[in-house]
Amino acid sequence: MGVDYEGKKIGMWMFLFTELLFFGGMFLLYSVFRYRFPLDFHAAAAHENVWLGSVNTFILLTSSFAIALAISAMRKGRSRLSASLQLATIGMGIAFLCIKSVEWATKIQLGLYPNSPVLLQKGPGEVLFFGLYYVMTGIHGLHVLIGICVIAFMVVLTRRKKITRQNPIKLENTGLYWHFVDIVWIYLFPLFYLIT
Amino acid sequence: MTGKKGSARYTSFYQEPGRYKGILSWLMSTDHKRIGIMYTLALLSFFAAGACAGLLMRLSLIAPGKILSAQTYNEVFTVHGIIMIFLFVIPGIPVAFGNFFLPILIGARDVAFPRLNRLSWWLYLTGAAIIFLSLSLHGRPPDTGWTFYAPLSVESQANISVAVFGVFVLGFSSILTGLNFVTTVHRLRAPGMGWFRLPLFVWTLYATGWVQMLATPVLAITLVFIILGRFLGVGFFDPAKGGDPILYEHLFWIYSHPAVYIMLLPAMGIISEIIPVFSKERIFGYTAIALSAIAIASVGSLVWGHHMLTSGMSDTARVIFSLITFIVAVPSGVKVFNWVATLYKGSIVIVTPLLYALSFILLFSIGGLTGLIIGALAPNLKLHGTYFIVAHFHYVMFGGAGFAILAGLHYWFPKTTGRMYDEVKAKIGWLVLFIGFNALYFSMFILGYQGMPRRYFDYPPQYFTGHLVSTIGSWILAAGLIIIFGNLVRSAFKGKKAPANPWQGRTLEWQIPSPPPAENFEKLPVIRGDRYEVKRKG
Numbered sequence: 004m005g006v007d008y009e010g011k012k013i014g015m016w017m018f019l020f021t022e023l024l025f026f027g028g029m030f031l032l033y034s035v036f037r038y039r040f041p042l043d044f045h046a047a048a049a050h051e052n053v054w055l056g057s058v059n060t061f062i063l064l065t066s067s068f069a070i071a072l073a074i075s076a077m078r079k080g081r082s083r084l085s086a087s088l089q090l091a092t093i094g095m096g097i098a099f100l101c102i103k104s105v106e107w108a109t110k111i112q113l114g115l116y117p118n119s120p121v122l123l124q125k126g127p128g129e130v131l132f133f134g135l136y137y138v139m140t141g142i143h144g145l146h147v148l149i150g151i152c153v154i155a156f157m158v159v160l161t162r163r164k165k166i167t168r169q170n171p172i173k174l175e176n177t178g179l180y181w182h183f184v185d186i187v188w189i190y191l192f193p194l195f196y197l198i199t
Numbered sequence: 200m201t202g203k204k205g206s207a208r209y210t211s212f213y214q215e216p217g218r219y220k221g222i223l224s225w226l227m228s229t230d231h232k233r234i235g236i237m238y239t240l241a242l243l244s245f246f247a248a249g250a251c252a253g254l255l256m257r258l259s260l261i262a263p264g265k266i267l268s269a270q271t272y273n274e275v276f277t278v279h280g281i282i283m284i285f286l287f288v289i290p291g292i293p294v295a296f297g298n299f300f301l302p303i304l305i306g307a308r309d310v311a312f313p314r315l316n317r318l319s320w321w322l323y324l325t326g327a328a329i330i331f332l333s334l335s336l337h338g339r340p341p342d343t344g345w346t347f348y349a350p351l352s353v354e355s356q357a358n359i360s361v362a363v364f365g366v367f368v369l370g371f372s373s374i375l376t377g378l379n380f381v382t383t384v385h386r387l388r389a390p391g392m393g394w395f396r397l398p399l400f401v402w403t404l405y406a407t408g409w410v411q412m413l414a415t416p417v418l419a420i421t422l423v424f425i426i427l428g429r430f431l432g433v434g435f436f437d438p439a440k441g442g443d444p445i446l447y448e449h450l451f452w453i454y455s456h457p458a459v460y461i462m463l464l465p466a467m468g469i470i471s472e473i474i475p476v477f478s479k480e481r482i483f484g485y486t487a488i489a490l491s492a493i494a495i496a497s498v499g500s501l502v503w504g505h506h507m508l509t510s511g512m513s514d515t516a517r518v519i520f521s522l523i524t525f526i527v528a529v530p531s532g533v534k535v536f537n538w539v540a541t542l543y544k545g546s547i548v549i550v551t552p553l554l555y556a557l558s559f560i561l562l563f564s565i566g567g568l569t570g571l572i573i574g575a576l577a578p579n580l581k582l583h584g585t586y587f588i589v590a591h592f593h594y595v596m597f598g599g600a601g602f603a604i605l606a607g608l609h610y611w612f613p614k615t616t617g618r619m620y621d622e623v624k625a626k627i628g629w630l631v632l633f634i635g636f637n638a639l640y641f642s643m644f645i646l647g648y649q650g651m652p653r654r655y656f657d658y659p660p661q662y663f664t665g666h667l668v669s670t671i672g673s674w675i676l677a678a679g680l681i682i683i684f685g686n687l688v689r690s691a692f693k694g695k696k697a698p699a700n701p702w703q704g705r706t707l708e709w710q711i712p713s714p715p716p717a718e719n720f721e722k723l724p725v726i727r728g729d730r731y732e733v734k735r736k737g
Contacts, residue, residue, distance in 0.1 A: 010311050010386040017378045021416045028420035028450055032435055035446060118432025127441025134433040134440070142423075 008172055015176040019183050022146075026187055029139050033194060036131045043128020048199045050115060051136075052106060056196040059102050060188065063147075066095035067185040070154070070178045077161070080168040086161045089154050089174075092181065096151040103144055107137075136195055143191060146184045153177050211617065215717035229313035230717060234320050235299030236615065239608075242295055243684070245286040245327065250680065252279035257639070257673040260666045263657040272656035273342040274357075278334060280345030285366050286327055288600050289458055292465035293376055293411070294323070296607050297404045299615060301380060303708045303715065304398045306389025306724045311382040315375055322372035329365030333358040344654065346455070349436035349447040353428040360429050363422045370415045370422075373461075377411025380404050389707075391726035395486065398706045402489040403468030406496040410457045410464070414500065418454035421447065448510055452503035460499040462596060463563075464492055466603030467534055470556045473610050474538050476704045477553040478545025484537040491530035498527045505574050509583045517576055524574035531567055535560060550702075551625040555606030558633055562598025566591055569644065587647025593640045605632075608687065613701045617714040618694030624686040632679030638672025 037044045073088035110133075114121030117134050157177050160166045166174050212232045219227045225237055252275050259267040259275075267275060298316070302309050310316050334340045339357040341347075352359050384405045388397070397405075424447075427433040434440030436447040475482040482488065504512060504520030512520075538560055547553070569591040573579050582588065612620050646665040651658055658666070700709040711719060 007311065007386055010382050013385055014312060014315075014378055014382045017381060017412055021374050021378070021412050023416075024413055025416035025420050028417045031450070032424075032446065035443075036435075036441070040441065117427075118434075123440070130434065131441045134435060137431075138424075138427060138433060 006170055006172060011172045011176060015179050019179060022183060026139075026142075029135070029142070030190070033135050033139070036128065036135065037198075040126070040128025040131065043126045044132050045198060047125075047129040047132035048195060048197075050110065050113075051196045051199075052109070053196050053199075055102055055106055056192055059099050060192050062095050062099050062102070063185050063188050066092045066099070067182050069095065070181050074171065074175055074178050077166065077171045077174055078168060082161050082164070082167065085174070086158050089158045089161065093151050093154050093158070096147055096154070100144060100147055100151075103140065107140075132195075139191055140195070143184070143187055146187070150177075150181050150184050153180065209712055209716045211712070211714040212717040213617075213714060227317070229309070229317050231298050231302050231309050231313065231316060232615075232715060232717075232719075234316055235295055235297075237320065238290070238298060238323070239295040239615075241324070241327070242287055242291060245282050249279055249282035249287060250677065252276075252282065254673055254677055257670040259656065260658075261663075261670045267656065269656050270339075270342065273344075273654075274340045276654065277341045277344055281330060281341065281362060281366070283596075284345050284458075285369050286330065288462045288596055290323060290369070290373060290376075291462060291600060291604060292469065292607065293380065293404055293407055293461075294319075295604075296400075296469065296611065297376075297380060297407075297465065300611065300708055301383060301401060301404055302387065303711065303719050304401050304706055305384065305387060305392055306707055306720065306726065307383065307387035308718050308720065308723075310379050311386050312379050316379055319372045319375040319379070322368055322375070326365045326367075326369035326372060329368060330362055333361035333365060336361060346451060347422070347425060348451070349425065349428070349444050350438075352425050353436060360426050363425050367419055367422045370419045373411050374415045377408035377415075379408075381408035381412070384408075389724050389726055393726075395489065396726055397489070399471035399482065399485070399488055399492075400465070400468035403464040403471070403492045406492040407461050407464045410461050410496050410500070414454045414457035414461075417450060418458075421450040421454070424450075445507070445511055448507050449503070452506045453500075456503040456506060457496075457500045459595070460495055462600040464495060466559070466600045467492070467531075469603045469607045469610070470538060470559050471534070472704075472706065473552045473556045473606055474541050476610075476702050477548045477550060477556075478542045479548070479703075480541050480545035482537070483540035483543075484533075487533050488537050491533045494530040495527065498523065498530070502527055505579075508576060508579045521574055521576050521579075525571060528567060528571055528574075535564060535567075551620075551622060551629055552606050552610035552702075554626065554629050555602050555609065558629070559599060559602045559606060562594050562602060562636070566594030566596075566598055570595065582647060584652050585647035586643040586651045586653055589653050590640050590643035590647055593643070597640070598636065605629075605683065610702070611708070612687065612690070613697030614708055614713045614715070616691045616694070617697050618690055618692075619697045619701065620690040620694055621686050624682060628679055628683035628686055630679075631682055632676060635672050635675030635677070635679050639669050639676050640672070642666075642669040642672065 069088050069092040073085045073092065076082075076085040076088060110116065115133055116122065117137060122130055122133055154177060157166065157174050160173060212230055215230070217224045217228060217230075225233055228234065255267070256272065256275050256279060259265075259272055298310070336358050341355075341359055341362045342357045343352045343355055343359065347359065347363060352363070384397070384401060424433070424435050428436060432440075435442040436444045438444065471482060471488055502520060502523045504516060505524045508517050508520070538556075569587070573582050573588060573591060609620060609625060612618070642665045646662055646669070647653075649662065649665070651662045651665065697713045699712050701713075702709070707724060708715070710724070
């Protein structure tokens with residue numbers, strides 16, 4: 004039996020629905036808490052480094068562009084170019100995580116982490132803001148990390164000619180996943196960095 | 200069940216030689232039928248474990264404090280709930296019967312993603328292993344009730360994190376099964392098998408698949424919050440840190456109410472298959488039954504608040520949730536009326552699967568209608584914290600989903616094992632179970648109405664008679680289960696050889712040999728003519 008291209012696409016989209024609802028639970032908590040403590044959220048967001056956040060947004064958007072190019076290259080049969088573009092996506096994913104960890108490290112040095120004595124001195128809304136910040140960017144970062152591993156796997160499959168012009172579905176689905184991770188970040192960025 | 204001799208003409212899936220030998224030929228198999236059989240056996244073992252915990256609770260309740268201490272009682276009812284809900288009823292029908300029959304019913308050779316299906320099965324086993332680990336690890340077993348309500352679940356000294364992580368893994372398994380089934384129904388229907396020719400069991404599995412995909416992730420993230428709360432002190436549900444325990448209840452029930460329909464919808468599907476076969480009638484109102492499954496799945500996702508009517512919500516929210524609860528009863532009522540209309544003037548053959556189906560209608564109606572009593576705001580205030588809820592819940596879960604599982608086990612027994620069960624013993628088993636069930640749970644309605652609070656291990660003397668009747672009922676019920684499963688196990692090895700179509704069923708599984716060959720169909724069937732499900736014989 005041949006590969007059911009439509010079926011695999013449907014499967015991937017449905018998986019992304021489930022991911023959407025998984026993050027949805029977190030966005031729901033964010034909305035409730037921000038509605039309750041608008042001023043605290045406003046004050047806490049001042050601790051975020053907008054500059055680093057913007058750079059990271061730029062990097063992640065570009066990486067999405069790179070994987071889209073990798074898929075186009077594959078469809079045109081240029082699998083070597085596609086593999087390089089996939090590697091570029093991985094590179095940008097790693098850069099994103101590095102910057103993210105710098106941000107986390109800086110905050111932790113300032114004593115801003117869940118249950119820290121410094122944080123518990125602050126208002127309840129700020130405690131919640133940083134709780135949400137670590138949980139949401141943490142789980143998002145985990146998704147980036149998983150995406151990096153999956154794309155690395157795709158590079159191997161591309162080089163072994165398992166992903167070809169005729170059968171690009173694995174790479175295309177990986178692309179969908181990566182775009183999803185990107186879209187989540189597009190919402191996280193304004194909600195944590197731009198609400199000051 | 201393996202060493203059976205097939206007929207000379209074909210090799211059944213039990214004998215099909217695969218890449219692996221011995222136990223691995225099962226654990227590594229991607230054959231949906233083998234996976235279905237393994238799930239069935241695992242489910243029934245967990246059911247036995249959960250039933251033992253239940254019996255122990257009932258025993259303790261006729262002599263409070265003599266058998267179990269208060270703390271142990273909490274642990275036992277929690278373990279009973281976790282095992283029964285997360286390891287038995289929620290995965291229940293889809294993984295056991297859905298795996299075995301969904302591809303056959305739509306005329307396919309397997310599910311859309313066979314290897315993903317095997318991964319779901321491994322995840323299920325892993326989740327189960329983690330849950331049992333939480334019972335045996337150093338420290339106390341979980342004692343919060345199966346709902347893991349915060350803040351108790353965040354502060355309790357018991358092994359909550361391990362158990363919660365097990366449930367998380369089971370959720371993953373459930374999501375992947377739902378995704379697999381929905382894709383299968385979209386992509387692998389045989390030529391001519393249009394949407395409105397699908398057997399009704401397939402419709403309910405389809406609706407269930409969507410609920411599994413859309414509701415389970417919310418539970419997953421909620422469970423992650425509990426673990427983070429315990430390890431990192433993230434206080435989303437802790438008022439001291441600005442959090443709110445009511446939010447936990449909302450998130451939990453956003454999943455767990457739809458989960459009720461994950462358990463019940465496929466149960467209704469089984470009943471919709473059985474009733475027309477044994478009343479020799481076409482199913483009445485096929486389209487209405489099919490669409491009501493979708494209606495239940497969608498409206499049922501909006502009623503979670505009725506679990507929290509006494510938890511502290513605005514009056515507006517309570518009125519809205521109560522109203523939607525009444526609305527969701529309508530499509531369930533549509534199904535009940537259609538089943539009864541199918542039976543009307545049918546040539547009814549009273550065999551065990553039909554007895555279970557008929558008792559399903561009765562018990563589910565009692566469970567459903569009492570659900571409306573507690574879904575109304577005023578009686579809910581009085582009854583919410585009492586045994587009335589426990590009785591309602593068990594009428595729906597056990598009288599509904601549980602009886603449907605037993606109906607399916609008997610109905611499809613000839614097909615899955617290739618042997619007939621003993622009809623007389625099966626009927627005796629059903630009768631004993633039915634009597635025990637009602638003694639056990641109906642007395643809880645009365646106890647609850649009199650005010651006996653749920654989850655208490657002790658009570659004032661005026662409730663003793665009710666508890667005694669209930670506990671005696673639990674023994675009768677256990678005897679019934681022993682008769683039923685003794686019969687099934689014995690028949691699986693020693694029963695008469697089953698023909699391909701012992702019930703004159705018209706759906707596709709009865710058109711292939713019993714047990715089915717590894718590839719299900721030699722040639723993929725082409726469905727023609729009148730609506731498949733309602734086609735008249737001959």
